[in-house]
Amino acid sequence: MSASKCSRLSGALIEQLLDSVDSVLFDCDGVIWRGDQAIPGAAQVINRLKEKGKRVFFVTNNSSKTRRMYAEKMSGMGFNVSEEEVFGTAYCSAVYLKTVCHVEGKVYLIGSDAMRQELEAMGIPHTGVGADHIVGRQADWANVPLDPEVKAVVVGFDEHFSYMKMNRAFQYLSQRDCLFVGTNRDTKLPLEGGKAVPGTGCLLQAVETAAQRRAQTVGKPHRFMFDCVASKFGVERGRCLMVGDRLDTDILLGSNCGLKTLLTLTGVSSVADAEAHQRSGCPERQGMVPDYYVDSIADLLPALQG
């Protein structure tokens, strides 16, 4: 539609773009909300898109909530959304383990209670969640009792991450044929007020360093999350728009899957970041240049109010 990438989306171009797509994928944090605050106008944009017949989906790397928990949070913020439209990595990891890995056996889980629930909903047995503090002497740690039924280690966000959890994951991963799956590689979890805390990528990196193995990751920019949506809802990639605030996850996912891409500036990445990728001349970085950008997804509202 546009000769040059990374152009500001405004005026008639907004309607043109929206006319060219049937489905819109939204990242959540930094796009439709920040922490517990909805981005002003976001709910109206989503609701109007649906009223206009667009299919809307939510794809988030955050693994700390189930689909239902997301749907409830969003409903509380005024979004017209159903559980089936939400694709978080807690849910998608369970789908990945079932449909791609065909895991047979238990999962050793470094993750949240939401991940536990999504595994159970998919009928995948696991070793449980919660604190795992250090006990005994160093010589004992290499001999921690292992569950012989464990056939996969899964790492997501876990506030109870500890040396002992890293050690157990390492001992399982030292065994033959143990699968290794991570929800995502985001290094930070942005919170309100420009603050952040360490993200799942830090935990995953620690376990990968110990095991000297690289995990399969489910989250953006890996295409599995799009495939998950596309296979359930028959999305046509050429008529699909990915909207996100991060170049290295959201926009790269869109590029990887052949979607149109829109960067919104209410989150992590800036236009300067995108332009730096564009200017780099590095082919690997071109996938992180969005087709368009907006200050906020609220900028789409005027075109939707007709």
Next chain:
Amino acid sequence: MSASKCSRLSGALIEQLLDSVDSVLFDCDGVIWRGDQAIPGAAQVINRLKEKGKRVFFVTNNSSKTRRMYAEKMSGMGFNVSEEEVFGTAYCSAVYLKTVCHVEGKVYLIGSDAMRQELEAMGIPHTGVGADHIVGRQADWANVPLDPEVKAVVVGFDEHFSYMKMNRAFQYLSQRDCLFVGTNRDTKLPLEGGKAVPGTGCLLQAVETAAQRRAQTVGKPHRFMFDCVASKFGVERGRCLMVGDRLDTDILLGSNCGLKTLLTLTGVSSVADAEAHQRSGCPERQGMVPDYYVDSIADLLPALQG
């Protein structure tokens, strides 16, 4: 002395090599002991070297013991050793902070009680050691109370490593002018019977990933540990031998500092590993090829019994 590197040290070559050096640096784990078991013959080798007038030092990346604790462990195994001859990363990190970083303020310490003791012996204030479990809600974690006097984050081996510790380190490292020091990057801590547990490198990698900063590391292969020995004891590098079981730490340290190098096969690395580095043709890997190797440092004993 020898035209080709990585040759077996035996016969007359042993005496020749020992005649060419005044000082010998030994790594500990995998060289003079494994776990709590001394390598057979190691104590006699060390004691005879000293009787013959050689100066002997111990340089270990392990940060879980003070110099005194090492000296006591070694005395118990029959080694003739004094505290001043031991250079562990708990001690060397404290020296590094004092003499290289000139740290003024407190250290936020992810580490052992031994590290605490070595910091205190050097007069460096710190925030304490021990468990730090998660409390509160996610939104609170980015606002954990920080000690305004902290001017450095130091990461060593810490069995109480936790998400909260990683988060605190991240919050400190997000501040201006906060120093970032790691004891070492060993990814595994080998234990008896071929077992291992995750090493400090895993903890450090997690914090580095969160902070998006790279720590200064004190341990081998960085030359600081040799400088520490050399500056205290006036070691002449051309007449010094480094003995170790790891190519990527011990042997590389020796190469980096212009020492003669001897690989012993009682630990992590093999002759095949060394030969692969040699054959690679990669300049960066040549530093990991030792001058000589022995099955065990006990192989030096016959040459010392004259």
